[in-house]
Amino acid sequence: MSTLQQKRTLSADQLRTIDAYWRAANYLSVGQIYLYDNPLLRRPLELSDIKKMLLGHWGTTPGQNFIYAHLNRVIKENDLDMIYVSGPGHGGPAVVANTYLEGSYTEIYPHISQDEEGLRKLFIQFSFPGGIPSHVSPECPGSIHEGGELGYSLSHSFGAVFDNPELIVACVVGDGEAETGPLATAWHSNKFLNPVDDGAVLPILHLNGYKIANPTVLARIGHEELEQLLRGYGWTPYFVEGDDPALMHEAMATAMDDCIHQIQAIQRDARENGNRERPRWPMIVLRSPKGWTGPKVVDGVPNEGTFHSHQVPLSDPAGKPEHLPLIEEWLRSYRPEELFDENGRLMPELAELAPTGKRRMGANPNANGGALLRDLVMPDYRDYATDVPEPGAPGIGDTRVLGPFVRDVIKLNMEAKNFRVFGPDETISNGLAAVFDVTSRQWEARTEANDEFLETSGRVLEMLSEHQCEGWLEGYLLTGRHGLFNCYEAFIHIVDSMFNQHAKWLKVTNELPWREKIASLNYLLASHVWRQDHNGFTHQDPGFIDVVVNKKASVVRVYLPPDANCLLSVMDHCLRSRQYVNVVVAGKHPAPQWLTMEAAEKHCAEGIGVWDWASSDDGGEPDVVFACCGDVPTLETLAAVSIIREHLPDLKVRFVNIVDLMKIQPESEHPHGLDDPAFDALFTEDKPVIFVFHAYPWLIHRLTYRRTNHENFHVRGYKEEGTITTPFDMTVLNELDRFHIVMDTIDRLPQTGEIGQALKRLMAEKLVQHREYICKNGQDMPEIRNWRWKATQK
Missing domain, CATH: 3.40.50.970 (Thiamin diphosphate (ThDP)-binding fold, Pyr/PP domains)
Incomplete structure (x- = not known):
C-alpha cells in the first residue's frame, strides 16, 4: 500500500x-x-x-x-x-x-x-x-x-x-x-x-x-x-x-x-x-x-x-x-x-x-546552467561537404548530408554526455538516420525482438509529443548542456507557447549579469511545406517562422539554407552559439545543389548575396531583381531566371539569395540587419523585385516596409493552398512556381513588349499542360522532374 x-x-x-x-x-x-x-x-x-x-x-x-x-x-x-x-x-x-x-x-x-x-x-x-x-x-x-x-x-x-x-x-x-x-x-x-x-x-x-x-x-x-x-x-x-x-x-x-x-x-x-x-x-x-x-x-x-x-x-x-x-x-x-x-x-x-x-x-x-556549460567538441563541417562541380548538381537531400555531421557531433561528445538529439519519432523521417550509426534511442520500457535502435543509454530521445521533446530539451539546455530538436515544420506549432516562454526567458536573462549564457535552442524543421505533397494540407504550414520573428531581435535567428553545403555551415554556427533560438528550415528530398563549400561558407557568413553566375547585370544596374529565401523558392526562382534569360536575353537580371532571413530587416531592428545603403545596393531603389519566399508572403512585407524600394516588392509565398498532389503542383497551387514567376516578371516590365506577352502566353499554356499531365499521370512533367541548370546558362 x-x-x-x-x-x-x-x-x-x-x-x-x-x-x-x-x-x-x-x-x-x-x-x-x-x-x-x-x-x-x-x-x-x-x-x-x-x-x-x-x-x-x-x-x-x-x-x-x-x-x-x-x-x-x-x-x-x-x-x-x-x-x-x-x-x-x-x-x-x-x-x-x-x-x-x-x-x-x-x-x-x-x-x-x-x-x-x-x-x-x-x-x-x-x-x-x-x-x-x-x-x-x-x-x-x-x-x-x-x-x-x-x-x-x-x-x-x-x-x-x-x-x-x-x-x-x-x-x-x-x-x-x-x-x-x-x-x-x-x-x-x-x-x-x-x-x-x-x-x-x-x-x-x-x-x-x-x-x-x-x-x-x-x-x-x-x-x-x-x-x-x-x-x-x-x-x-x-x-x-x-x-x-x-x-x-x-x-x-x-x-x-x-x-x-x-x-x-x-x-x-x-x-x-x-x-x-x-x-x-x-x-x-x-x-x-x-x-x-x-x-x-x-x-x-x-x-x-x-x-x-x-x-x-x-x-x-x-x-x-x-x-x-x-x-x-x-x-x-x-x-x-x-x-x-x-x-x-x-x-x-x-x-x-x-x-x-x-x-x-x-x-x-544546475539552476544557472551556463555556469556548467562546456563547449561541444565539433567535427569540421567542411569534411561532410557535397561535391558541386557546377550549379544544379544533383543532391541526395540536404538533411541527409547533414546527418553524418550530427552523427559525429554525437560521437565526439559521447564521453562528455552533453549533447542529445530530440524529436517526436521523426529523426529518421527527417533525414538524420545516420545518427543511429553511433547511438540509439534512449528507452527504459519493454523491448521486443523486432525493435530497432533502442537501448537504455541512447543519445536520441524520441516521444510522439512535441511538448515533451521541447520540454526535455529546454531542461537540458537550462542546466548547461547542448541539443538539437528536429521536427516536421507543420507540427512545430504545437510548441508555440513553449517557444514563446523560452524566448522570453532568454530576453530577460540577457539583462541579468549573474545569469550565465546557455547553449542556444536549435530547431531543425524538415519535411517542410513544399515537400509535404504526399501528406496533404494538414502537413503544410510554414507559419512557425512568423511566431519566431515576433520575439526580441536579440534572441531569435531564422535560417533558410538553399542547399546542403549551406545547411552544414549554418548548423555548425548554430550548435556553437549561445543564448539564441535558432530556427533552420531544410529539405530532406533529393534536390539540386548550388554552391561549393567554399562559396557556401562565404554566402552563409554574409547571410545574403548576389549569385553572379545566375545574374546577367554584369555588376551594373539590373532591370529586375529576383530574390529568394528557402530551398524550393531558390529552385523555382532559378528555373524562372533560366526561362527569362533564354527568351528575353537582353533583360538585365540580378539574382539575390537570402540564407539569414533577419538580413532584410533594418539594422535598427535586428543586429543582423542591413543598413539602407547596403540594402539598396542589392535591391536597388526603384527596380521591380520579385521575391520568392518559403513561408507566408506578408512576413517579407513586414520586414521590409521601411525600405526605399518596398513599393516595388512583389512577394510570392505560401497562400494556404495545398492538398495531396505532386511536388511541383504544390508550388503551382500557391503561384510560387517558375511559370507564375515569369508571368509576374513580365507584368512588371512593360518594356518587354510583345515578346514578353508571347512568353506570358507560353507560360499560361505550360500551366494548362501541367494540370493535364499530373491528372493523367500522377507525377510532374518530365521537363519539371528532369530540369537542370546548365553551364551554358551562366
Whole structure:
C-alpha cells in the first residue's frame, strides 16, 4: 500500500523549528503581497503600510513553502544535489521567500539585505513597477522554470536530470497544471530515465483543490482512483493529507525520507548491482488546503480551502477598512517576533535549517546552467561537404548530408554526455538516420525482438509529443548542456507557447549579469511545406517562422539554407552559439545543389548575396531583381531566371539569395540587419523585385516596409493552398512556381513588349499542360522532374 504509514521521523525540536521556518516563509510571502512599509510590524499596521496595488497569488504559496522547508531538511541530512521546479509558478512569493531565507537571494542582490531594511525592499519590489514579477521568473535564483509555463514542469525537470546522475529535481506539480495535456503526457518520462547515467525527479503533486475559480479534477476523484492513475503511470505515490500543521510536518518528513531512500536504493541497485529492470520511482501527493494558514473567512465567505484564496484574499483595505485589521491579524499569526531578531535577521537556529553553499536550491549551479556549460567538441563541417562541380548538381537531400555531421557531433561528445538529439519519432523521417550509426534511442520500457535502435543509454530521445521533446530539451539546455530538436515544420506549432516562454526567458536573462549564457535552442524543421505533397494540407504550414520573428531581435535567428553545403555551415554556427533560438528550415528530398563549400561558407557568413553566375547585370544596374529565401523558392526562382534569360536575353537580371532571413530587416531592428545603403545596393531603389519566399508572403512585407524600394516588392509565398498532389503542383497551387514567376516578371516590365506577352502566353499554356499531365499521370512533367541548370546558362 503506497498510502503513508505513520511513524515518528521528527524530534520535538525538529518539529518546532521546521514549523517556525515554514511560518517565516509564509510571513515573507504575505509581506510581499501586501506590505509597503512596517516589514516587522514594529507598530500597528496602517493603511499607508499597504501597497496601493495588490497583486500576487497566495493560494498555492503556503503549500510550496511547506514543501521547500522539508526539502531543505532532506538536502542537508543527505547532502543532496537538488533544485526546485515550481509548476504552479504563480506562487512566486514562495520561491523568493525561501531563497531569501537561505541567503542565496541576498548574495545575488546585495541591496536586498538580511535585515529590516532588506525586508522592506524585498516586500516593495514584489509585483511593483521596477521590481520583480509575481510569478517564478528568471530574476529568481534557483529557477529554471518560468511561472507562465503551465504544463511543462515535469518535462523541464526530466530534461534537467538526463546525463546528470547526481541531480534530483523536486518538481511541484499543481493540480490545475495537472489538467494540461503536456503535463499528463510528461508522467511517462519515467520510461526514458536511465538510473545509471541520469539523475532523478521527485514529483510532488500538490492537490489544493482549486484552480482560479473551479475545482481541479485530480482533487475531486477518489483516493483509490487517483492512486491507480499514478501507479498506472508507473509511479509509487506517497500520500500526505490534512491541515493540522504538526501532523502534516511529521507525515511530510516521513514521506520525504522514504522517497529519498527509495531513489538512492534504485540508483545504487542499477549502478552497483547492474539491475536493468525499469524501476517504479517514488512521488508524493500533498493534499492541503488552498490558501493554508490564510484568512478563514472574508466578507462572510469561506476563503481558506476555496478558490477565493487563489490570488489576494483581502484585496481592498482602502475601500473596506475592516480588511486592514484582518491583514494585520493574518501577518501576526505567524509570530514574526519569534522568527526575526531585533535587526530583522532570521533567528540563527532557524537559519541553520537551510543547506549551505551550493547545496542551497537557490545557489545550485544546475539552476544557472551556463555556469556548467562546456563547449561541444565539433567535427569540421567542411569534411561532410557535397561535391558541386557546377550549379544544379544533383543532391541526395540536404538533411541527409547533414546527418553524418550530427552523427559525429554525437560521437565526439559521447564521453562528455552533453549533447542529445530530440524529436517526436521523426529523426529518421527527417533525414538524420545516420545518427543511429553511433547511438540509439534512449528507452527504459519493454523491448521486443523486432525493435530497432533502442537501448537504455541512447543519445536520441524520441516521444510522439512535441511538448515533451521541447520540454526535455529546454531542461537540458537550462542546466548547461547542448541539443538539437528536429521536427516536421507543420507540427512545430504545437510548441508555440513553449517557444514563446523560452524566448522570453532568454530576453530577460540577457539583462541579468549573474545569469550565465546557455547553449542556444536549435530547431531543425524538415519535411517542410513544399515537400509535404504526399501528406496533404494538414502537413503544410510554414507559419512557425512568423511566431519566431515576433520575439526580441536579440534572441531569435531564422535560417533558410538553399542547399546542403549551406545547411552544414549554418548548423555548425548554430550548435556553437549561445543564448539564441535558432530556427533552420531544410529539405530532406533529393534536390539540386548550388554552391561549393567554399562559396557556401562565404554566402552563409554574409547571410545574403548576389549569385553572379545566375545574374546577367554584369555588376551594373539590373532591370529586375529576383530574390529568394528557402530551398524550393531558390529552385523555382532559378528555373524562372533560366526561362527569362533564354527568351528575353537582353533583360538585365540580378539574382539575390537570402540564407539569414533577419538580413532584410533594418539594422535598427535586428543586429543582423542591413543598413539602407547596403540594402539598396542589392535591391536597388526603384527596380521591380520579385521575391520568392518559403513561408507566408506578408512576413517579407513586414520586414521590409521601411525600405526605399518596398513599393516595388512583389512577394510570392505560401497562400494556404495545398492538398495531396505532386511536388511541383504544390508550388503551382500557391503561384510560387517558375511559370507564375515569369508571368509576374513580365507584368512588371512593360518594356518587354510583345515578346514578353508571347512568353506570358507560353507560360499560361505550360500551366494548362501541367494540370493535364499530373491528372493523367500522377507525377510532374518530365521537363519539371528532369530540369537542370546548365553551364551554358551562366
